[in-house]
Structure formats: structure tokens, C-alpha cells
Amino acid sequence: MDTKSLIIDVATNLFQQKGYKGVGLNEIIKACNISKGSLYHHFPNGKEELLIACLQLLNEEITKDIVEIFERYPTTREAAEAMISKLVENFEAEGTLTGYTFSSIVSEMASLSEPVRNACAQLYQKIQAIYMEKLLADGFTKDKANAIALMMTASIEGAMLLCLTQKEAEPLKIISQLLPKML
Amino acid sequence: MDTKSLIIDVATNLFQQKGYKGVGLNEIIKACNISKGSLYHHFPNGKEELLIACLQLLNEEITKDIVEIFERYPTTREAAEAMISKLVENFEAEGTLTGYTFSSIVSEMASLSEPVRNACAQLYQKIQAIYMEKLLADGFTKDKANAIALMMTASIEGAMLLCLTQKEAEPLKIISQLLPKML
DNA sequence: AGTTAAAAACAGACCGGTTGGTATGGTGGA
DNA sequence: TCCACCATACCAACCGGTCTGTTTTTAACT
Numbered sequence: 418m419d420t421k422s423l424i425i426d427v428a429t430n431l432f433q434q435k436g437y438k439g440v441g442l443n444e445i446i447k448a449c450n451i452s453k454g455s456l457y458h459h460f461p462n463g464k465e466e467l468l469i470a471c472l473q474l475l476n477e478e479i480t481k482d483i484v485e486i487f488e489r490y491p492t493t494r495e496a497a498e499a500m501i502s503k504l505v506e507n508f509e510a511e512g513t514l515t516g517y518t519f520s521s522i523v524s525e526m527a528s529l530s531e532p533v534r535n536a537c538a539q540l541y542q543k544i545q546a547i548y549m550e551k552l553l554a555d556g557f558t559k560d561k562a563n564a565i566a567l568m569m570t571a572s573i574e575g576a577m578l579l580c581l582t583q584k585e586a587e588p589l590k591i592i593s594q595l596l597p598k599m600l
Numbered sequence: 601m602d603t604k605s606l607i608i609d610v611a612t613n614l615f616q617q618k619g620y621k622g623v624g625l626n627e628i629i630k631a632c633n634i635s636k637g638s639l640y641h642h643f644p645n646g647k648e649e650l651l652i653a654c655l656q657l658l659n660e661e662i663t664k665d666i667v668e669i670f671e672r673y674p675t676t677r678e679a680a681e682a683m684i685s686k687l688v689e690n691f692e693a694e695g696t697l698t699g700y701t702f703s704s705i706v707s708e709m710a711s712l713s714e715p716v717r718n719a720c721a722q723l724y725q726k727i728q729a730i731y732m733e734k735l736l737a738d739g740f741t742k743d744k745a746n747a748i749a750l751m752m753t754a755s756i757e758g759a760m761l762l763c764l765t766q767k768e769a770e771p772l773k774i775i776s777q778l779l780p781k782m783l
Numbered sequence: 784a785g786t787t788a789a790a791a792a793c794a795g796a797c798c799g800g801t802t803g804g805t806a807t808g809g810t811g812g813a
Numbered sequence: 814t815c816c817a818c819c820a821t822a823c824c825a826a827c828c829g830g831t832c833t834g835t836t837t838t839t840a841a842c843t
Binding site for chain 4: 420451452453454455456458459
């Protein structure tokens, strides 16, 4: 893997675990076994540029993952259940939700940096769009589909937060059980 | 107001806006017009002790606010709608949700500090308990009430995140419209 | 009530360490 | 020869935290 991709990969993980301010450049370059010069060669505008690159990678990865699941199952209900159970598995195995959430970055940076806020907004938008497409295929009206897609995004994101604080996967499981009621 | 309360008050605001790592002690003491010695007199164990004190204050304030609303309205549905519309008003007036959320602290610190994680877990628990009590009064079974209370907590918290990233109050509004469906 | 000593509250200089960021120089391949 | 790529040394600014010393409040005793 080329150096730039390596940096993005490692930094994405660290940012998700510890938040933006919680990770120093020194920590990143040590984890990558590279030098500071190398990092600033690939990201001349420094840490924030790197963060945005990470958010873009995350965007692609999360989107790809969700799209795949939503293509495999016939209805929104089944797809959502499969998606959440995958989240639960991941959480119970690793104790984190790395790769699926970026709430720490949102709440840290949304009010501090417009570019970062925008990148996060796009990511949520993309996820929501996937849900919505499936909901439309299920026969919902545009308005209904939009509202339900938003509800799904919000409740899943919120449930992730609850799982992290409680160190239990139950919140996600309960959300999964309750989702059909909205459909 | 005594110095200690002042510190907690100012720090709570700053932490909510910029996250834990995003606020330095120097920024806090400057905003309070006090000295470092004074801060460490009241919080000898430093920044983390201060944060936990802030979370406890937040706990009381949020709880008090929610309880008041839930006492004023006869059903969970009406109370929840009133509560969310208050959030919306606050967000549209000030552009922030200070005083109502602490997701930045959760996602930043949950994996780094057990005491902080615990304080956050307690806060969520308390909020959920208020919802649940009302739901039981509405006639739901214990299991149903528990599940719905969790769903409410998660979706509202998630909607706040979405509002912050989008700079719009719509997510909260839509959640409010959709909540009756679950009841 | 007046004196005094202890304790609480506060001030600010200072510490080692780390932060994000820069400047310069080397190296290998085209 | 040139340039992308990387390494190193270095910087000012800031971090959380400690230190010593001063002011202010409290309480006890005569």
C-alpha cells in the first residue's frame, strides 16, 4: 500500500477511536512508521486536510458496505435488520464501532470547521439517500420515505452512542426490533 | 455566584461547544477571570474532575427541565412533542444545543476514561427513566415502555447530531412528527 | 468587641512535555 | 538533471499540572 493510503487508513482508525483533537500528528506518524516530512508532503495543509481525506475514505467505505447489504435484501426492513446485526456483531467482537460512525468528529468539529462539517453532512446525506431509495422501492411516498430515512439515520446513530456509553449492544438490538413499527 | 459554581458553569458551556480536548484550562480560567491556582484549589484532581462536575450539573439541569415538561403534559406523545419543540426553538435561536446534549464528550471520552463514561451513562439512564415512567403511566407494558424510551433517547440524540451537521432544525422536527407512530 | 491564628481562597510564575507546523537536505528513479 | 518522496532538526505556542506565596474569610479565645 502506498504511503498516502497508509496514512489515511491509520489516521481514520485513530480519529474514530480518540476523536480529532485526541490524536496527535506524532502518534499518527509513529503508527505509520513514517516521518513528519512525509506526512506534510502528502497533506501540505496539515491535520485538517488529512481529516477530510479520512472522512472521504470513510464515506466510500460505509456507503459501499450499506449499499451492498441493501442490494442483497428485498425490503428495507430486512436490510436494516441485517445491517444492524452486523453492527452488533462488530461491536460485540471488538468493543468499538470503528468504521461505522464518526459522531465524535461531528460533535467536535461541526462548530469549529466548515469544511469538516460539510464533509460530515455529506456522509449522513449519502447514507440517508440509500435508505430512501429502498423505501421508495418499497412503495412509500417521497415525503414518508424521507422522514423514515431520517429517523433511521438518527436512531441508529443515537443507538451507537448509547452502546458506547453503556458498553452493551442492547440499544442497537432494541432499535432493530422497533424499526419495523415505523415501516 | 461563588467561584466553584462559576467555573463549572463556564466550563460546561465550553465543553459542550468544543469538546473536552478542545478546551484548555487557560481558556477556562480566562473566561472565568480567575487564576490557575484558584481552579486547582476547587478541583485538585484537575481537568477530568472538573469535567465530571460539569456532567453532574448537566445531569441535574437536563433532568429538571425534562421532568417539568413531562409533568405538564398528560401523555408521552404530547410531552415529547413539547420537549422537542423547545429544542428546536433553542437551536433556531442560538444555533447550538448547549444544555441539552453532551454527545461530543461521550464519543471523545467513553473509551478513554471510565469515570467519565459512567457519568454519561448515568445521564442517559436518567433521561430514559423519565420517558419510561410516563410510558408506563400511558399503559404500556414494562418491556414495551423500556424499548420505546430507548428509541426516544437514541433518535433524539441522533437527530441533534444531524441538526448540528446540517445547521438546520429539520431533523428534530421530523423526528417529532414520526414519534407518535411508535406509541 | 478586639485580637489572633488557622484555614480557605486566590494569584501567578514556572515546569516538562507535546502540539501542529516549517525549513532544509538527502535519496532513488525517470 | 530533475522531481517526487521522505527524513531530520527545529520552532513557537500551548498543554495540564505544580509550586510558592499572598490575600481574604472564618472561628476561637480573652
